[in-house]
Amino acid sequence: MIVDLRSDTVTRPTAAMRAVMANADVGDDVFGEDPTVNRLEATVAERLGKEAALYVPSGTQANQIAIRCLTEPGDEVILEQSAHPFLYEAGGPAVISGVTLRLVPGVDGVMDPAAVRAAVRPPNVHHTVPRLLSVENTANRGGGTVTSVARCQALSDVARAAGMNTHLDGARLWNAHVATGDPLADFAAPFDIVNVCFSKGLGAPVGSVLVGPAALMPKARRVRKMLGGGMRQAGILAAACLYALDHHLARLADDHARALRLWEGLTALGYSARRPDTNMIYITTPDAHALAARLGEHGVRCIALAADQVRLVTHLDVDDAQVEFAVGVFEWVRG
Numbered sequence: 292m293i294v295d296l297r298s299d300t301v302t303r304p305t306a307a308m309r310a311v312m313a314n315a316d317v318g319d320d321v322f323g324e325d326p327t328v329n330r331l332e333a334t335v336a337e338r339l340g341k342e343a344a345l346y347v348p349s350g351t352q353a354n355q356i357a358i359r360c361l362t363e364p365g366d367e368v369i370l371e372q373s374a375h376p377f378l379y380e381a382g383g384p385a386v387i388s389g390v391t392l393r394l395v396p397g398v399d400g401v402m403d404p405a406a407v408r409a410a411v412r413p414p415n416v417h418h419t420v421p422r423l424l425s426v427e428n429t430a431n432r433g434g435g436t437v438t439s440v441a442r443c444q445a446l447s448d449v450a451r452a453a454g455m456n457t458h459l460d461g462a463r464l465w466n467a468h469v470a471t472g473d474p475l476a477d478f479a480a481p482f483d484i485v486n487v488c489f490s491k492g493l494g495a496p497v498g499s500v501l502v503g504p505a506a507l508m509p510k511a512r513r514v515r516k517m518l519g520g521g522m523r524q525a526g527i528l529a530a531a532c533l534y535a536l537d538h539h540l541a542r543l544a545d546d547h548a549r550a551l552r553l554w555e556g557l558t559a560l561g562y563s564a565r566r567p568d569t570n571m572i573y574i575t576t577p578d579a580h581a582l583a584a585r586l587g588e589h590g591v592r593c594i595a596l597a598a599d600q601v602r603l604v605t606h607l608d609v610d611d612a613q614v615e616f617a618v619g620v621f622e623w624v625r626g
């Protein structure tokens with residue numbers, strides 16, 4: 292048996308998802324004429340309580356468009372020290388937006404409003420202008436942790452008081468919503484711009500949606516074009532996202548339950564990991580690369596994200612039997 296716990300991005304479209312993709316109504320989306328993309332954008336804007344939306348190829352591009360739309364070159368973006376645009380977007384904020392990043396250490400990826408307030412520097416000719424606060428929910432490197440609606444609001448209040456714009460990287464906002472039961476729109480309300488991904492827990496092959504004020508969308512659309520993200524008959528892809536919204540959202544609770552079962556099994560074996568909020572477990576171990584390699588040899592695929600950290604992620608293509616198998620392999624390699 293192979294159990295792939297590397298990421299929730301490794302899922303493959305189901306037969307039913309492929310069928311709706313094959314039958315999707317399409318048009319040229321750069322002309323705004325793809326009915327399925329238009330339906331996806333309207334649906335996501337409505338679910339997240341925002342005026343307008345834009346379908347883009349990836350979460351990375353969504354983050355970069357958001358940053359470009361809400362800053363000017365020379366500005367500063369405040370974000371948590373393990374946030375995706377800092378760690379994993381190839382220096383995009385510097386190249387695409389000409390901004391500097393100011394990092395705030397959080398607890399398990401979750402920022403404290405007081406720490407953000409302290410990071411906002413007063414106006415001074417020497418300083419970059421703090422222009423944008425970016426929050427990641429759930430926080431990937433934090434351990435799939437949820438920033439509560441109240442904390443989102445408190446963080447946004449600090450930013451607004453400082454005259455800053457606000458962005459939510461909601462690549463896995465779906466998981467925060469299902470884990471807490473709080474409405475997606477409540478998580479989104481404190482932020483100017485929000486992006487969500489369909490290619491992670493929701494199991495679609497491609498795509499993210501950026502939502503925000505209608506007045507910002509022409510600029511977002513232009514930046515998408517500049518970055519090469521204008522796609523033509525993209526309805527084939529958007530159809531998968533619509534399908535995922537209808538069929539794969541509530542079932543994230545299964546991923547969370549499996550992550551918890553995995554965590555219980557691993558902690559019973561003596562492994563050290565924070566109890567998961569959602570679908571991720573980060574094991575702290577002195578020999579992460581060696582452990583990941585040994586697990587891989589026995590059919591459990593996972594990633595050593597640091598010398599002392601192994602990440603495990605549950606998703607659509609992991610069932611109960613695979614979770615039990617994985618726990619067994621962890622026991623075996625522990626010796």
Ligand SMILES: Cc1ncc(COP(=O)(O)O)c(C=O)c1O
Nearest residue numbers: 349350351352375427431460462
């Ligand atoms: C929190 C977060 N934001 C953004 C992204 C980028 O998404 P993509 O891989 O679609 O570019 C990821 C990818 O895993 C992520 O974890």
